[in-house]
Amino acid sequence: MGQAQTSYQPLPLFMASxxxxxxxxxxxxxxxxxxxSQGLREAxxxxxxxxxxxxPPERTLARELGVNRTTxxxxxxxxxxxxxxxxxxxxxxxxxxxxxxxxxDYFDQTTPSxxxxxxxxxxxxxxRDTRAVSELTSLKAGEEIISLAxxxxxxxxxxxxxIQSIMADSSLEAQRSALGYCPVDGLLSxxxxxxxxxxxxxxxxxxxxxxxxxxxxxxLGLLGRFLLSPGDEVVVEVPTYLGAIQMFRALGARIIGIPxxxxxxxxxxxxxxxxxxxxxxxxxxxTFQNPTGVVMSVERRRRLLQLxxxxxxxxxxxxxxxxxxxxxxxxxxxxxxxxxxxVLYLSTYxxxxxxxxxxxxxxxxxxxxxxxxxxKQTFDLNTxxxxxxxxxxxxxxxxxxxxxxxxxxxxxxxxxxMLEAIETYWPSGGRVYPPTGGMHLWCRLPHGMRARxxxxxxxxxxxxxxxxxxxxVDGGGQHYIRLSFASPEEAHISEGIRRIGVAMRRLLAxxxxxxxxDLPIEHLPVV
Numbered sequence: 001m002g003q004a005q006t007s008y009q010p011l012p013l014f015m016a017s018x019x020x021x022x023x024x025x026x027x028x029x030x031x032x033x034x035x036x037s038q039g040l041r042e043a044x045x046x047x048x049x050x051x052x053x054x055x056p057p058e059r060t061l062a063r064e065l066g067v068n069r070t071t072x073x074x075x076x077x078x079x080x081x082x083x084x085x086x087x088x089x090x091x092x093x094x095x096x097x098x099x100x101x102x103x104x105d106y107f108d109q110t111t112p113s114x115x116x117x118x119x120x121x122x123x124x125x126x127x128r129d130t131r132a133v134s135e136l137t138s139l140k141a142g143e144e145i146i147s148l149a150x151x152x153x154x155x156x157x158x159x160x161x162x163i164q165s166i167m168a169d170s171s172l173e174a175q176r177s178a179l180g181y182c183p184v185d186g187l188l189s190x191x192x193x194x195x196x197x198x199x200x201x202x203x204x205x206x207x208x209x210x211x212x213x214x215x216x217x218x219x220l221g222l223l224g225r226f227l228l229s230p231g232d233e234v235v236v237e238v239p240t241y242l243g244a245i246q247m248f249r250a251l252g253a254r255i256i257g258i259p260x261x262x263x264x265x266x267x268x269x270x271x272x273x274x275x276x277x278x279x280x281x282x283x284x285x286x287t288f289q290n291p292t293g294v295v296m297s298v299e300r301r302r303r304l305l306q307l308x309x310x311x312x313x314x315x316x317x318x319x320x321x322x323x324x325x326x327x328x329x330x331x332x333x334x335x336x337x338x339x340x341x342x343v344l345y346l347s348t349y350x351x352x353x354x355x356x357x358x359x360x361x362x363x364x365x366x367x368x369x370x371x372x373x374x375x376k377q378t379f380d381l382n383t384x385x386x387x388x389x390x391x392x393x394x395x396x397x398x399x400x401x402x403x404x405x406x407x408x409x410x411x412x413x414x415x416x417x418m419l420e421a422i423e424t425y426w427p428s429g430g431r432v433y434p435p436t437g438g439m440h441l442w443c444r445l446p447h448g449m450r451a452r453x454x455x456x457x458x459x460x461x462x463x464x465x466x467x468x469x470x471x472x473v474d475g476g477g478q479h480y481i482r483l484s485f486a487s488p489e490e491a492h493i494s495e496g497i498r499r500i501g502v503a504m505r506r507l508l509a510x511x512x513x514x515x516x517x518d519l520p521i522e523h524l525p526v527v
Contacts, residue, residue, distance in 0.1 A: 021048065024065060032067055036075035044084050044095055053095040055085065087456075146496035148465045151290065151351075151439045151484045154414075157407050158354045159394070166393045182385040184377045185369070186212025186361070190392040194361055197395070201322075202336030203345070208366045211373055214383045216320060216348040216360040217243055223281075223316055223344060223362075224251045226375055233279040237265045239471030239480075241290045241318065244283055253280075257473040264289065264296025267303045274311040281314045281344075286334045288321035291471050291482040292442045293435025295330050301337055308342045319347045323404055325437035326412040341365040349391055351439065352404060357387035411439065414485045414493055421494040425501035427508060439486035442468075444479055449507060451481050454500070457507050461499035 022039035024032060043049040055061070058076065062069040076093060079085045086096045167175065185191065191210040198205050213219045220243070228234070230252030236244065238257035248255055256273055259266050264286055273279070284304070286296035296304075308315050317334045335343040341364075348360035362372060394400045415434065418441060422432060429446030445451060451467040458465070468480025485493060 022065065024067075033071045033074035033078070036061075036065070036067075036072060037078040040075065040079060041082070041084060044079075049095050051095050055093045055095070057092065144462045146463045146488065146492045146499065148463065148483045148485070148488060148493070148496050148500075150487045152355055152487045153351065153353070153407070154410065154487050154489070157403075157410055157486075159399075159403055162394060162399050162403065163390055166390060166397070170393070177389075179386060181382050182388065184381060185373045186210065186383060187385065187388040187392060189396070190359075190388045191361075193392055193395040194363075198333075198363060202332040203363065204336075205363050209363050209369055211362045211364070211369045211376070212383050212388060213346075213348075213360040213362060213376075214358050214380055215350060215355075216318065216346045217247070218380065219346045219360055219362050220244055220247045220316075220318075221251075222372055222376055222379070223346075224248060224253070226372060227280050227314070228253050233277055235270065235273060235279045235282040235313075236473065237284055237289065238474055239291055239468065239477055240283070240473075241285060242466075242470050244318070245471075245473060248283075255473045260289070260292060260294060262294060264294050264300050265304065267300050267307065270304070271307055274307055274313060279313055281316050282308060283316045283318065284334070285318045285320070287319055287330055288324065288435055288438030288440075290320070290438070291440050291466070291468070292433060293438050293440055294433075295436065296334070298331055301331065301334050304334070305337055305340075305342065309340055313342075315343045317343050317345045319345060320351050321438040322347065323352055324408060324411060324439065326408060326415070327436060330437060335363065344368065349387075352400075352407070353391065353394070357391060358384045359387045359391055408437075411486045414488075414490060415441065417490055417493045418483065418485045418497060421497035422501075425498045427501070427504055439484050441483045441485055443481050443483060445481065446504065447508060448479060449504065450478050452478070453507060454481065454503055457503035458500055461503050463496045463499040463503075465500070 021043040022036050024035050026032070040049065040055070049055075055076075056064070058069050058072045062072045065072070076085065080087070084096055085093055087093050188207065190212060191207045194210050195205050195207050213222070224247055228248070228251050232253050233256055234248050234253045235256045235258060236248075237260050239260070240257075245255065256277065256279060258270050258273065265284060270282075282304070284296070286301060288295060304315065307313075315334065315338075319333055322330065322333060333345060335345040343364075345363040346360065347363075349357055350360065362369070364372070391400075394403070419432065419434060422443075427446050430449075431444040433442045433444075435441065445454060451469065455465070455467055466482040466484075468477030468482060469475075471477055471482070483497075488496065
């Protein structure tokens, strides 16, 4: 088949036709970019904007409609993600081949009106990047795609052999018990073992201070619902864990970002915020922070606790990676320094063992645990009893520490492979921030390169990673990416980094020829 002919019209005439497709209503509650994308979508699917039609540059259409360029960019992103338009160097943004469908096929008359109405509110409820997380969690290495996006244990480090041996060596009665219900607070034997392990890490807790959760994300949700009302403020690090950003926004919170550096959160900037505002809590990942891998210094940990006590603001400590360290053991949990009960501590076995076990925990003062347990049962009556029993058996049989030791060696080796490949295949001018634990490598791109541009180019090389702007609440991170080294196979690490290097060099070579091109930034291409 030959290439579709690009459709050109005189710009004034074409802009008049574009305006006929897009009718902006600024008071109807629907985001403007949604109204723009919907108007263009209907025109494309009805055939009024035929295949090969060149759409106006973002700046031109923004000026014509009286909106920001970002608004048009977001509309084009939506259409690109749906496969309706695509950007071409030197040709602009074109309606894509195969976009036209007869109107009767497009408009599904069986869709209830209440469901169609949800689209107008979904961005304010869940955030525009929620689908990106869904795509990341569903993306698997295969079909020639190499994913450096997922921060999960590698397949060969999932403890299937240990679980098999536990099942084989356990009585039928024990296995049947593990398949039943357990208390809302969690399996008592596991809570005791967690409390004992935390005491070895300097945290003074006992069984009454432990609540078992179905993953740490559930813990964030429960704490958020427990502590927040719509419009309340939450302090987070910048950058920070994307899942937390989405959870707090979904709960209607206003997020205040505090910058980080090589020693963690800038607590010197935090004090001014606490003095002027009344945030409901401070959310921090002080050990192997996601995405940067930074460990907060002991001095800042102490200062953070002092500020929290002075201004009576609780701290939510998220410690998913604290036991995945390379070399010397890092600082003990922030909660180990907490003598006033201000730190609500979350951790999970998803990174240490396997995400499919769905077991995490909250460590907090007893009154908080009691209230959270009552609150939890309205959402989740029973955390995975089988997963709890398996983990309790792993700890009881002294198998967890051996597994963690092997995992640390494996992930440190994979990190070194990634760093060596970056040195070999990437152009100079960027910067990497090697962590001393965790699963992620934070990178600044060379020569002012934008992460979203690189994502688009890397999609052609069949490699995926995460754009840094997703971890920011302040519009930053556009020149950063996060690479996860734990999950991919060793061969895929080197090959994936090589492919990213190819995409980088192609972008840099193209820049000299198209500095003034006004091409759209496409949707995160991870599937």
